[in-house]
Amino acid sequence: MSKAKSILFGILAGTVAGGAAALLSAPSSGKDLRGQIKDSKTRMLDTINQLKEESIALKEQVAQAAKDSAEVIKEVSGELQTSLKEFQEEIEPHRENLQKEIEAIEEKIKQLEDTLKK
Template sequence: MANTKSLLCGLIVGGLIGGAATLLSTPTSGKDVRNKIKNNRKQLEDYLQLLKEESTLLKEQVLKTAKEGSEVIKEVSVDLKKSISQFQQEIEPHKRDLQNEIAELEDKIKQLENTLQHS
C-alpha cells in the first residue's frame, strides 16, 4: 500500500508541477490553456479511478489467494496427520517384534557371559 500511496502522491505532485510549468511557459491564449487543463485533469481523474479499481481488484485477489492457501495448508496438515497415524499403526507390530528380539538377544548375551565366567 505504501508504494501505491507514493505513486499516487507522485502523480498528483507531478501533475501540479507540470500544470504550473505549462501555465508559466505557454505561448497560447488563456482559453486554450484552460481547455488543455480541463482535458488533462479529466485524463488524470480517469487514470486515478482506473488505478483505484485495479487496486481494489488486486486486494480482493490477494485475499482470495490467502484464503485458498490457508485451506490447502489445512488439508495437507490433515492428510499428513492421517499418514503419520497410519504409518505408526503399520510399524507397531514390527516395533514390538524388534523389541522382543532385542530382549532375547540381551538374555542370550547374559547367558553367554555367565557361561564364560563359570568356565
C-alpha cells in the same frame, strides 16, 4: 497503502507543477490552454480511478489467496496426521517383534557371559 498514497500524491504534485509550468510558458491562447488543462485533468482522474480499481482488485486477490492457502494448509495437515497415524499402526507389530528379538539377543548374551564366567 502508503505507497499508493505516495504515488497518487506524486501524480497530483506532478500535474500541478506541470500545469503551473504550462501556464507560465504557454505559447497558446488562454482558450487552448484551458482545453489542454481540462484534458490533462481528465487523463489524471482516469489514471487515478484505474489505479484505485486495480488496487482494490489486487487486495481482493491477496485476500482470496490467503484464504485458499489456509484451506490447503489445513487439508495437508490433516492428511499428514492421517498418514503418520497409519504409518505408526503399520510399524507397531514390527516394532514389537524387533523389541522381542532384541530382548532375546540380550538374554542369550547374558547366558553366554554367564557361561564364560564359569
